[in-house]
Structures are given as C-alpha cells and as structure tokens.
Amino acid sequence: xxxxxxxxxxxxxxxxxxxxxxxxxxxxxxxxxxxxxxxxxxxxxxxxxxxxxxxxxxxxxxxxxxxxxxxxxxxxxxxxxxxxxxxxxxxxxxxxxxx
Amino acid sequence: xxxxxxxxxxxxxxxxxxxxxxxxxxxxxxxxxxxxxxxxxxxxxxxxxxxxxxxxxxxxxxxxxxxxxxxxxxxxxxxxxxxxxxxxxxxxxxxxxxxxxxxxxxxxxxxxxxxxxxxxxxxxxxxxxxxxxx
Numbered sequence: 001x002x003x004x005x006x007x008x009x010x011x012x013x014x015x016x017x018x019x020x021x022x023x024x025x026x027x028x029x030x031x032x033x034x035x036x037x038x039x040x041x042x043x044x045x046x047x048x049x050x051x052x053x054x055x056x057x058x059x060x061x062x063x064x065x066x067x068x069x070x071x072x073x074x075x076x077x078x079x080x081x082x083x084x085x086x087x088x089x090x091x092x093x094x095x096x097x098x099x
Numbered sequence: 100x101x102x103x104x105x106x107x108x109x110x111x112x113x114x115x116x117x118x119x120x121x122x123x124x125x126x127x128x129x130x131x132x133x134x135x136x137x138x139x140x141x142x143x144x145x146x147x148x149x150x151x152x153x154x155x156x157x158x159x160x161x162x163x164x165x166x167x168x169x170x171x172x173x174x175x176x177x178x179x180x181x182x183x184x185x186x187x188x189x190x191x192x193x194x195x196x197x198x199x200x201x202x203x204x205x206x207x208x209x210x211x212x213x214x215x216x217x218x219x220x221x222x223x224x225x226x227x228x229x230x231x232x233x
Contacts, residue, residue, distance in 0.1 A: 079107040083103060
C-alpha cells in the first residue's frame with residue numbers, strides 16, 4: 001500500500017490553503033496559514049501520522065525560552081502603569097498608544 | 100464583578116510595532132469586557148499561562164511564577180483568528196497574544212487585568228517534517 005500523502009496549496013488573497021490528499025485523492029485535512037508562514041512548497045510527502053501532528057502543531061501554543069525570560073523580567077518590572085478609563089473608544093486607545 | 104485594565108509602558112511600546120495590534124487588542128479584548136462580557140464570552144482563548152508548554156531551562160521557574168502571579172494570556176486575533184481544538188480552554192487562537200496579570204480585590208469585588216506584554220508572533224512557525232518538495 002502506498003502510504004504517501006501529497007500536500008498541495010492554493011492561494012486565496014493573503015491566505016494559502018494546504019490540502020492533504022491520499023493517493024486516492026480523498027481530502028483528509030486542510031489548514032490555513034497566513035502568507036509567508038510557509039517556505040515555498042507546492043507538495044510534500046509524509047505519513048498520515050505526521051500530517052495529523054502537523055495540523056495539531058499549528059494549533060499548539062508554547063512559550064520559548066527567550067520569551068519566558070522576557071516575561072519573567074516583566075513580572076517584576078517597575079515599568080510605569082496606566083489605568084485605562086472605562087468605555088475607552090478605539091480611537092482614544094490608539095491615540096493613547098502613540099502618546 | 101467589574102474588570103479594570105492597567106497597562107505598562109513596556110506593553111504600550113509593544114503595541115507601537117503595528118497599529119493593527121492595538122486595534123485587535125481593543126476590538127477583541129478591551130471593548131467586549133468593558134461592555135460587560137466575561138472572559139468566557141470572548142472570541143479568543145483566555146488561558147492560564149502555567150498550563151502552556153514552556154521550552155528551555157526557565158520552564159520550572161516560569162510555571163511557578165505564572166501560577167503564583169496568576170499570569171494568563173489571551174489571543175487577540177492578530178492578524179486573524181482560526182479555530183482551535185482545545186476542549187479545556189475554548190476560543191479561537193491567533194498569532195497575536197497579550198500576557199496579563201490578573202488580580203482580584205475581594206473587598207471591592209474588582210478584578211484588574213494588568214497588560215504586561217503583547218507579542219505579534221507568538222509561535223515561530225515550525226514544520227515537523229523533514230523536507231518540503233517544491
């Protein structure tokens with residue numbers, strides 16, 4: 001049995017849709033990622049298990065070592081704090097950010 | 100219970116990287132909560148940060164500090180949302196994340212969300228495959 005799986009892509013606006021198909025061309029999974037998230041590729045071969053892991057990983061969230069260090073530093077930072085007013089409009093918030 | 104927002108200057112500076120970060124943060128997080136929604140009613144995922152996979156040598160310290168300090172994070176929808184399969188913490192996910200210290204004053208019944216960091220690209224995109232055939 002040929003276990004190879006093909007991954008093809010198609011572009012729609014800023015998104016690229018990856019569609020996974022078996023040799024029999026039955027779609028298994030698809031995922032959307034923003035333009036630039038993938039290196040140039042039109043197809044790749046992988047087992048179904050790898051593909052499931054691939055799709056799962058797109059959904060997984062993790063904190064890298066450098067990010068954890070930065071967050072730990074910010075937990076104890078003496079950076080000045082501002083209380084945002086209630087019912088803050090988007091315009092007022094964006095203006096606040098830039099000031 | 101009312102929720103107030105505090106923001107550090109460091110977090111404010113993070114938002115200057117791209118105006119869309121501030122728009123997403125306001126639209127998908129600050130505005131809905133200020134209009135009376137709970138975090139469970141938000142579109143994005145709101146999750147304790149000690150329950151997230153942490154890589155590297157700082158893992159144990161980070162997990163302990165995150166738990167002790169009640170550190171959470173929220174997916175702000177930058178630049179777009181996508182669905183998630185997390186059954187424990189539902190909500191859509193995105194690359195953009197805000198990290199939040201949550202404190203509650205039981206006497207005043209007031210909860211404060213202190214925004215300490217915004218990340219536009221939380222996860223480096225990794226492909227668990229050996230090769231791409233172009």
